[in-house]
Amino acid sequence: MAKVRIYQLAKELGMSNEELLEILDSMGVEYKSHASTLEDETAAAVKELIGEQRLAEEARKAEEARKAIPHRAPVVVIMGHVDHGKTSLLDYLRKSRIAEKEAGGITQHVGAFEVKTKGGTVVFIDTPGHEAFTSIRERGAKVADIAVIVVAADDGVMPQTREAIAHAKAAGAKLIFAANKMDLPQASLEKVYQGLMKEGIVPVAYGGEAEVLPISAKTGQGVQDLLETILITAELEDLRADPNAEATGVVLESRIDKQAGVLASLLVQQGTLKVGDYVVAGEHWGKIRAMTDSEGVRRNQTGPSTAVQVLGFSEPPSAGTAFEWVPDQVAAKEITEERRLEREAREVAPEVGRPRNIADLLRQMQGSEQKEINLILRADTQGSLEAIQQILSREQSEEVKINLLLAAVGAPSESDVLLASTANGAILSFGVTPAGSVKKMAEQKGVPLQSFRIIYELIDEVRKMVRGQREPVYKEEILGQAEVRAVFKLSSGVVAGCMVTSGKITRNADIRVLRKKQEIWKGKIHSLKRLKDDVREVAQGFECGILLEGFSDFQEGDVLEASQRVEVVQE
């Protein structure tokens, strides 16, 4: 390699000769002038140094830019076991907020409400429960920064408390615990502490990091402390949002009102939403005609960490969908139309790319340094659950970590599927059978769900995965057959006009051409059309045009057999 002269390197690095000479001086490199040549190693060292300096400068600028963005209020969701007091806590917070205002203030249900304290504002999502929350998360939007997990202090940690913890963690929310019903004589903070410790959560009182606040949603005792803890947690999280950015956020709720039309509650997370703006949410769009805040006040605009009810969507967007600002109606229509078409294509396409069992999950992680299997474990009894957990913890290896999202007694539920889908995890059940609806949902979402009757078979499965002993085995599955009824020679190639005589022909299938039952060619489809349209599949009884990749010598009466490779689930 030709040696580089100082002025050449300066040019390459986009700096002046003087600047580069200064750097060379600081490195102790000797030279005569800017025309002197540099050793290869010296040039490489200079480049590395400059690269590092530039990276540091970029990081500093990025941090400066971030700091210039104002803080925003934390958004909090309340979760917990049934009857532990989620609704009561929300009611208390809502009432205390109204009491601070003039009596008689009309509140408006907009999906979230603000509680203002001396230390700052906290936004609470109006609906308790983790399913809704996780389905929002599953759609890719993050709605809550903090989850308050309510645990009734007379009852202690219960199955849904565990689920709530798992869901909140999977969603990346910070957890704060509220030991509720402390007004009851049988309430025991100690019981809540013990229950949490069993889940591996160590309360501050025991030297750990988990904030556990004793409260009563009935009397209001401790609620102020809870609010303060939320604000402190939020401060540590350093939550910021740019009010000048294009508005984005999440649809919290939507419904059709007989008089007003479509009402949607939106949580603005970034930017400022204004009356007159166009927004898209999933496959729906709207022009914001009016906005009302939680106090029932008409607004012309609203900034980050606020919820408003808006008028202007022509159809209700689904709760949990992210929304975003778009410049005009043309963009709104085009984007929503594109999304609709994409969904339709997905619906007819066979599920590809989605993991179907743990081996697939692991393969997807190939390349990452430490693989982590996210598992949900369901078992018939606490005893078997603990036994499985203990053995599993020994099965982890340097490369593969087993991360138990949730270990609970009872059959896998739809909420488990949501959780697994969000966290890209798998569900293993022992001695319990998932309901048909749960299996179906798992299938739809591509969540691996496997049931076992013998503990060691379950362990064996995980062990094989962890040790990577299991190579996938495929078998061929025949999808269907089509008969060639006519041959068309077009400029694009020779198209076989076919009738699907059994099953279906899919666009991605492997094709075998059979003539008098003998295979004469094997390969892939180049295009599959019904009438003039490209389609993903054609079912029995329908005609279609098939162009193959590399075969054109069709004869009437040839049979095209479609098949696909499926992984054999090994026992």
Ligand SMILES: Nc1nc2c(ncn2[C@@H]2O[C@H](COP(=O)(O)OP(=O)(O)OP(=O)(O)O)[C@@H](O)[C@H]2O)c(=O)[nH]1
């Ligand atoms: N004594 C006492 N009772 C409470 C307290 N908080 C809630 N309760 C009572 O506990 C019961 C359940 O409270 P909810 O607020 O409905 O509980 P939840 O968690 O929202 O219940 P679900 O919505 O069914 O999951 C109600 O009868 C409440 O009155 C409290 O702090 N003290």
